[in-house]
Amino acid sequence: MNLSPQTQLEMQRRMLRIRRFDERASKMVKRGQIPGTVHTSIGQEAQVVGACMALGEGDYMTGNHRSHGHPIGKGSPLGPLMAELVGKATGVCGGKGGSLHLADFSVGSLGESGIVGSSIPIATGAALSSKVLDNGHVSLAFFGDGAANQGCLYEAMNLAGVWKLPIVFLCENNQYALSTPAHTVTSGVIADRAAGFGMPGVRVEDGQDVLAVYDAVHTAVRRARRGEGPSLVEVITYRYNEHSEGLKLGTDYRDQAERAQWVERDPIVVFRQRLVDDGVATAEQLDALEAEVIEEVDEAVQFTNDSPFPDPSVAFKDLYTEPIGALA
Amino acid sequence: MTVMSYLGAIGAAQREAMEADPSVVIIGEDVEANVYGTTGGGKSRSDKGDFLQMFGSNRIRNTPISEEVIVGAAAGAAMTGLRPIVDLSYSSFLYMAMDQFVNQVAKNRYMFGGQASMPVVFRSAMFYGLNTGAHHSDRPYPMFMNVPGLKIVVPATPYDAKGLLRTAVDSDDPVLTFEACILWGTKGEVPEEEYRIPLGEARTVRRGDDATVVAISSAVPAAIAAAESLAEDGISVEVIDPRTLVPFDTEAVIRSVQRTGRLVVADPAHRTCSAAAEISAMVAEEAFESLRAPIVRVTTPDTQIPFSPSLEKQLYPSGPRITEAIRRVIGQPTSMPSHGARDMDQLATQAPR
Ligand SMILES: Cc1ncc(C[n+]2csc(CCOP(=O)(O)OP(=O)(O)O)c2C)c(N)n1
Numbered sequence: 190m191n192l193s194p195q196t197q198l199e200m201q202r203r204m205l206r207i208r209r210f211d212e213r214a215s216k217m218v219k220r221g222q223i224p225g226t227v228h229t230s231i232g233q234e235a236q237v238v239g240a241c242m243a244l245g246e247g248d249y250m251t252g253n254h255r256s257h258g259h260p261i262g263k264g265s266p267l268g269p270l271m272a273e274l275v276g277k278a279t280g281v282c283g284g285k286g287g288s289l290h291l292a293d294f295s296v297g298s299l300g301e302s303g304i305v306g307s308s309i310p311i312a313t314g315a316a317l318s319s320k321v322l323d324n325g326h327v328s329l330a331f332f333g334d335g336a337a338n339q340g341c342l343y344e345a346m347n348l349a350g351v352w353k354l355p356i357v358f359l360c361e362n363n364q365y366a367l368s369t370p371a372h373t374v375t376s377g378v379i380a381d382r383a384a385g386f387g388m389p390g391v392r393v394e395d396g397q398d399v400l401a402v403y404d405a406v407h408t409a410v411r412r413a414r415r416g417e418g419p420s421l422v423e424v425i426t427y428r429y430n431e432h433s434e435g436l437k438l439g440t441d442y443r444d445q446a447e448r449a450q451w452v453e454r455d456p457i458v459v460f461r462q463r464l465v466d467d468g469v470a471t472a473e474q475l476d477a478l479e480a481e482v483i484e485e486v487d488e489a490v491q492f493t494n495d496s497p498f499p500d501p502s503v504a505f506k507d508l509y510t511e512p513i514g515a516l517a
Numbered sequence: 518m519t520v521m522s523y524l525g526a527i528g529a530a531q532r533e534a535m536e537a538d539p540s541v542v543i544i545g546e547d548v549e550a551n552v553y554g555t556t557g558g559g560k561s562r563s564d565k566g567d568f569l570q571m572f573g574s575n576r577i578r579n580t581p582i583s584e585e586v587i588v589g590a591a592a593g594a595a596m597t598g599l600r601p602i603v604d605l606s607y608s609s610f611l612y613m614a615m616d617q618f619v620n621q622v623a624k625n626r627y628m629f630g631g632q633a634s635m636p637v638v639f640r641s642a643m644f645y646g647l648n649t650g651a652h653h654s655d656r657p658y659p660m661f662m663n664v665p666g667l668k669i670v671v672p673a674t675p676y677d678a679k680g681l682l683r684t685a686v687d688s689d690d691p692v693l694t695f696e697a698c699i700l701w702g703t704k705g706e707v708p709e710e711e712y713r714i715p716l717g718e719a720r721t722v723r724r725g726d727d728a729t730v731v732a733i734s735s736a737v738p739a740a741i742a743a744a745e746s747l748a749e750d751g752i753s754v755e756v757i758d759p760r761t762l763v764p765f766d767t768e769a770v771i772r773s774v775q776r777t778g779r780l781v782v783a784d785p786a787h788r789t790c791s792a793a794a795e796i797s798a799m800v801a802e803e804a805f806e807s808l809r810a811p812i813v814r815v816t817t818p819d820t821q822i823p824f825s826p827s828l829e830k831q832l833y834p835s836g837p838r839i840t841e842a843i844r845r846v847i848g849q850p851t852s853m854p855s856h857g858a859r860d861m862d863q864l865a866t867q868a869p870r
Pocket residue numbers: 254255303304305306332333334335336337361363365366367432
């Protein structure tokens with residue numbers, strides 16, 4: 190696949206946006222500046238960005254609790270996302286969603302879900318409306334290896350298969366669901382499950398390679414857009430941080446040597462080297478790109494700090510189109 | 518005006534909604550073959566009014582038996598430009614999709630700060646009273662009243678079934694309609710032309726001065742029967758059908774109780790946390806001064822639904838049980854035999870939890 194230099198640089202930019210945003214969010218959790226906790230995508234940026242960039246602008250996407258990378262990967266501005274994590278009025282959901290429930294409809298992000306697996310049917314429904322309205326949009330459902338054992342995934346795959354819906358089921362296999370190694374709770378290979386539904390199932394063994402992820406997802410997206418139906422793409426990757434920020438588990442469920450191996454193949458470092466080697470960009474250009482992203486994150490934090498908290502009355506808004514009952 | 522059955526009125530509303538707006542689609546198990554009688558003209562595909570013939574397979578879709586994805590996909594489709602009507606057939610099957618109802622359908626507009634619109638209708642039929650046993654006799658609307666973000670519709674007449682369903686399809690909020698199968702064959706006058714009934718407007722079925730009965734779903738005809746029998750004794754009973762439980766027409770009920778001073782709530786749901794419980798609490802809070810006697814609830818006792826007709830029938834609010842309850846609130850001697858209504862109410866409160 191021959192991607193333009195601009196596209197490749199945009200991939201690197203989006204991976205950096207996720208990394209720096211999540212690093213900042215992690216710090217803010219530890220300093221008590223973000224209430225509750227967050228789940229970072231640090232280490233998984235290639236998997237997220239490769240998938241998001243294979244989608245078009247009008248395409249839909251749903252996600253899960255590991256939630257910041259998806260809208261960032263799809264091109265959301267950072268300010269309203271960061272403001273949402275803090276619960277500010279200018280947050281992308283007005284402060285009612287928080288980290289677990291980000292959504293940015295302006296970029297086709299139909300919502301992250303705090304309930305593992307629960308957003309997969311939503312993405313399937315978005316694909317149904319694309320099909321009925323014949324508007325050419327494709328839908329992509331992000332879910333983890335843990336969610337791959339939820340029944341609703343298989344209801345959704347069956348429905349999407351039988352209706353030939355334009356959807357990509359994207360399993361972010363970071364090899365653990367919280368503390369549980371995927372292989373201890375998962376029978377067989379996730380990608381192989383696609384065969385049972387008569388759809389292609391591919392496994393991207395190196396999910397740290399953004400181009401490999403892009404290739405696989407792009408093939409699935411093209412197939413969906415041609416009206417040929419759904420695909421399942423499983424991407425093997427790794428999260429570098431703890432399941433959620435600030436979480437301290439009593440037992441060491443992950444081998445530190447294993448983690449070190451994956452950290453060595455940092456997707457952002459790997460791709461940076463490749464961009465230089467392929468002559469797509471110079472080291473100076475890439476340094477400048479990094480500086481721009483850091484500035485963008487700084488601005489997002491500044492925007493957040495400058496924003497007010499929502500008025501208490503906002504707790505009663507947006508339940509219905511018009512308030513009803515005691516709220517009316 | 519034309520005379521229609523309750524079921525026919527639902528079918529007519531669906532047909533009108535499908536004709537009016539190409540973004541309306543119907544999905545559900547066995548909808549193509551018109552198994553439940555609301556998606557066709559008759560028994561044969563060649564009968565006039567067959568939905569598949571009229572609207573095509575893009576807009577009327579048989580689903581696999583996968584309630585969780587049916588409900589979730591309808592929500593996702595509603596968020597992206599369709600206005601699905603989902604036929605879930607039996608109300609008992611809603612539980613299969615509880616996560617999607619509670620965590621997605623009800624929460625998405627709110628959680629996402631108003632970005633999501635959720636114009637979707639979930640229809641389901643309550644088969645209670647028809648000897649279908651414990652797995653097919655549920656009346657689960659109170660559980661969903663406990664979920665902010667959903668609207669709950671419980672029509673009791675053909676006129677209401679049609680007009681409320683049209684409004685539900687127009688609504689940009691998710692609406693659950695609970696249809697009582699025991700009312701399917703009820704005939705009533707329905708306008709030929711299109712009409713809509715606003716959600717949250719109760720109907721005063723019958724005017725009266727001595728007591729108010731708020732009746733839900735199939736309890737409405739039972740309450741009318743009770744009012745008619747008491748009229749013979751000179752007791753004048755007001756019957757109110759709220760028609761929708763969320764939103765609820767609090768004002769209509771309060772106004773009536775302020776006049777009559779007495780309230781009976783008849784609700785086919787299980788007693789604990791029933792719609793009747795909520796309505797009673799609301800009246801106790803807002804019209805306590807007007808009450809001249811304790812409120813009486815006539816509900817289904819907190820037991821599961823048995824199969825045998827001899828066991829099942831006694832459980833639901835009936836004309837005699839409502840009559841008895843009204844006599845109690847107006848302080849008249851009761852006439853029920855010992856296994857009658859009063860025992861049922863006691864049973865209801867004593868049932869093991
Ligand atoms: C239905 C449900 N069950 C359990 C949880 C608690 N929980 C949150 S994240 C998580 C692990 C999810 O693992 P995976 O799907 O692999 O995603 P990852 O965190 O690895 O990205 C668990 C058990 C939940 N949020 N929802």
